[in-house]
Amino acid sequence: MDLYHLRTFVTVAEERHLTRAAERLFTSQPAISAHIKALEEEIGLELFDRTPRGMQLTPAGEQLLERAQHALAAAQDFLQTARGMKDELMGTVRIGLNTDAEFLRLPELQARLAAEHPRLEIEYHSGRTGSNIPALRVGRLDVAFLSGECDDPLLESCYLRDEDLAVAVPESLRGRTGAGDIAALAELPWVYTSPECAYYQSILAMFEDHGCTPAKAVMSEQEDALWAMIRMGVGVGIVRREHIDRPENAGQLYALPLALPPLPLHFAWPRKRANDPVVRALREVVSSLWGLEEVSPDLADGGDERRVATAAGTGRG
Numbered sequence: 001m002d003l004y005h006l007r008t009f010v011t012v013a014e015e016r017h018l019t020r021a022a023e024r025l026f027t028s029q030p031a032i033s034a035h036i037k038a039l040e041e042e043i044g045l046e047l048f049d050r051t052p053r054g055m056q057l058t059p060a061g062e063q064l065l066e067r068a069q070h071a072l073a074a075a076q077d078f079l080q081t082a083r084g085m086k087d088e089l090m091g092t093v094r095i096g097l098n099t100d101a102e103f104l105r106l107p108e109l110q111a112r113l114a115a116e117h118p119r120l121e122i123e124y125h126s127g128r129t130g131s132n133i134p135a136l137r138v139g140r141l142d143v144a145f146l147s148g149e150c151d152d153p154l155l156e157s158c159y160l161r162d163e164d165l166a167v168a169v170p171e172s173l174r175g176r177t178g179a180g181d182i183a184a185l186a187e188l189p190w191v192y193t194s195p196e197c198a199y200y201q202s203i204l205a206m207f208e209d210h211g212c213t214p215a216k217a218v219m220s221e222q223e224d225a226l227w228a229m230i231r232m233g234v235g236v237g238i239v240r241r242e243h244i245d246r247p248e249n250a251g252q253l254y255a256l257p258l259a260l261p262p263l264p265l266h267f268a269w270p271r272k273r274a275n276d277p278v279v280r281a282l283r284e285v286v287s288s289l290w291g292l293e294e295v296s297p298d299l300a301d302g303g304d305e306r307r308v309a310t311a312a313g314t315g316r317g
Helices: 003-015 018-025 029-043 059-084 106-116 129-138 171-176 182-187 198-208 223-232 277-289
Strands: 048-051 054-057 091-097 120-126 143-147 155-163 165-170 189-193 215-220 237-240 253-255 263-270 292-294 307-309
Touching (some): 003 018, 003 059, 054 059, 059 277, 091 129, 091 277, 106 120, 106 277, 129 143, 129 155, 129 263, 143 155, 143 198, 155 277, 165 171, 171 253, 189 198, 189 237, 198 237, 198 263, 215 223, 263 277, 277 292
Parallel strands (some): 091 120, 091 143
Antiparallel strands (some): 165 253
């Protein structure tokens, strides 16, 4: 049985759409259809129902999907283990980002990866926590940075640090914030983040107990655009406190004296790939970079693997 046909089957099952599956596999839609047809003929079963809403798994397809996923994982594990036996990791690693490179320490991360694993090809993919999680689950990303609690049962993660958040107010709106009056804050124009950004939930959480929703002036998916619009006076917004404290923002932005819960930053990977040599190598490099201290590994009861940041690695918060 051709492993590529199995990979096509799994990808179509995850995407439920031939065109999206073809994009993921960097091939054509007719080729995807041919692979599925060849596999169905080989096993003598129909795996999909073609419907106007997309490719729906048949009962037989549902039963075989998990076995196909295990077979592909086993093949990948075999390949990576063989490469690891030569003390040389090879291949492409896709790392999902959720904020700026400086905060995630990407220059240092890249320098260490290049020095320790020069044959790995590193790809950094810009995204948000809300988009990185499903991308990890379906294999579009190998590892990713996430903000907020990481409680997805298909993922494992290690804690890196807390993000110290604050409400940034431009000088032009400083006199309208009131004395910590939530209702008055809700009437101000707000620069929203994308719903896939963890900051979005922080905005809503400020007001949900008071039964009000902040007025939306504009929504921005880009952090640099978010910061620029707040500085221009378009509205107020939630950002990391360290950004407000930068010298170039003196006299233009100030932090509202309102305590916000810190947002934990995690480094995450698919649970099924925890023993993958490439994923293990990335975890080791990140652990070293962030000064993480391993908790006792005898968590055989199925609990999440956890790491705690040392004082050297926590930074703010």
